[in-house]
Amino acid sequence: MDERKKAAENAAAHFDFEGTMREIAPFGNGHINETWLACFEIGLMGPLYVILQKINTAVFREPERLMANIEGVTGWLRKKIIGEGGDPERETLTLIPAKDGKSFYRDDAGQYWRAYRFITDATCYDKAESAEDFRQSAVAFGQFQRRLADYPADSLYESIPGFHDTAARLEVFRKAVSEDVCGRKAEAEKEIDFVLAHADLAGCYRRAAAASPLPLRVTHNDTKLNNVMIDNKTHRGICVIDLDTVMPGLVMNDFGDSIRFGASTALEDEQDLSRVSCSLDLFTAYTEGFIQECASRLTNAEISLLADGALVMTYECGMRFLTDFLQGDTYFRTACPEHNLVRARNQFKLVSDMEEKLPRMRQIVARAAESAEPAKSAEMPETAGPQKRISQA
Ligand code: ADP
Numbered sequence: 001m002d003e004r005k006k007a008a009e010n011a012a013a014h015f016d017f018e019g020t021m022r023e024i025a026p027f028g029n030g031h032i033n034e035t036w037l038a039c040f041e042i043g044l045m046g047p048l049y050v051i052l053q054k055i056n057t058a059v060f061r062e063p064e065r066l067m068a069n070i071e072g073v074t075g076w077l078r079k080k081i082i083g084e085g086g087d088p089e090r091e092t093l094t095l096i097p098a099k100d101g102k103s104f105y106r107d108d109a110g111q112y113w114r115a116y117r118f119i120t121d122a123t124c125y126d127k128a129e130s131a132e133d134f135r136q137s138a139v140a141f142g143q144f145q146r147r148l149a150d151y152p153a154d155s156l157y158e159s160i161p162g163f164h165d166t167a168a169r170l171e172v173f174r175k176a177v178s179e180d181v182c183g184r185k186a187e188a189e190k191e192i193d194f195v196l197a198h199a200d201l202a203g204c205y206r207r208a209a210a211a212s213p214l215p216l217r218v219t220h221n222d223t224k225l226n227n228v229m230i231d232n233k234t235h236r237g238i239c240v241i242d243l244d245t246v247m248p249g250l251v252m253n254d255f256g257d258s259i260r261f262g263a264s265t266a267l268e269d270e271q272d273l274s275r276v277s278c279s280l281d282l283f284t285a286y287t288e289g290f291i292q293e294c295a296s297r298l299t300n301a302e303i304s305l306l307a308d309g310a311l312v313m314t315y316e317c318g319m320r321f322l323t324d325f326l327q328g329d330t331y332f333r334t335a336c337p338e339h340n341l342v343r344a345r346n347q348f349k350l351v352s353d354m355e356e357k358l359p360r361m362r363q364i365v366a367r368a369a370e371s372a373e374p375a376k377s378a379e380m381p382e383t384a385g386p387q388k389r390i391s392q393a
Pocket residue numbers: 027028029030031032033034035051093116117118119120124226227241242243
């Protein structure tokens with residue numbers, strides 16, 4: 001920890017802050033980047049907080065292009081928010097430049113760092129405290145989707161190619177099982193069988209796209225509840241964070257990943273599986289919030305697949321945890337050797353529960369869409385780049 005802290009302190013000194021750094025400490029519950037909260041004191045102004053992140057370059061291979069994405073997207077959102085009369089300092093991330101004017105600092109060890117203004121009086125929750133808070137997170141992600149609908153998607157670098165290509169991830173999983181590099185396969189027999197028995201989920205969108213094309217849009221791709229900040233006073237979802245995976249993608253995945261994480265009755269690594277299920281109350285709250293905010297821009301084919309998206313994302317995430325377990329925990333941050341296996345079991349319990357509830361989930365979506373704005377355009381976005389429609393899943 002000391003070495004890591006020293007590296008963070010050194011990085012902090014290379015950003016364009018005023019004042020004296022009083023404290024720096026690890027922050028948040030993200031699985032990928034290393035996040036620090038730094039406190040500066042500026043004369044008589046009192047403390048100023050800053051988020052400092054070391055970008056995980058094993059996951060994000062081209063951090064400079066990644067940062068160009070984030071500069072582009074946050075700049076775009078800023079203009080939209082100002083145009084809508086909002087507060088850009090609280091409603092989108094604000095990058096603090098490095099002393100050389102770049103949006104990142106590369107240290108002598110070749111590690112990449114970035115800094116954001118800390119958004120005060122707001123919280124990222126690992127679990128929804130109420131259905132209303134969860135609805136608010138849906139409004140925030142729906143707004144995010146709407147504000148980026150006309151973003152020049154061609155300019156976005158694909159920070160993780162094939163990020164939600166579930167079929168490709170299934171192939172990687174099969175390889176991990178056959179190679180069994182850590183000798184962990186025997187411990188995970190039941191879970192491996194689960195993935196293989198549900199392989200048809202990986203082709204869900206490809207089958208649907210054969211009947212009606214599915215547009216690629218600018219999506220967030222990591223829409224966990226703890227990637228949205230909820231205002232402590234108003235309880236409104238104010239700011240979508242963690243923009244590393246903003247890329248062209250499918251709206252069902254953004255919807256589905258939120259449900260996977262936030263509509264579960266337990267945390268993602270709860271070991272007592274009797275506590276893990278998909279709450280239909282939470283599902284309804286999220287669906288209503290999301291549909292109210294952005295469904296008028298979605299096609300009927302997309303809307304009819306939103307509930308399925310929850311199953312696909314939960315299956316894919318469980319498979320990714322299990323793949324990482326088999327490969328020796330090289331991707332997700334883990335707190336113990338079983339962590340990824342526990343997470344995978346948890347996700348598969350959720351998949352089984354969602355399978356049972358899928359007809360009701362589809363009904364809830366259909367009902368929310370009926371009572372939302374009637375004008376549902378079947379238009380494909382013109383901004384989604386050369387591959388405007390999904391032909392593979
Ligand atoms: P990861 O990719 O590891 O999930 P995130 O970008 O989501 O990293 O950041 C991790 C945590 O740090 C978030 O869940 C949130 O609690 C906190 N955080 C990140 N950016 C900010 C910010 N600008 N203001 C306040 N908190 C933040």
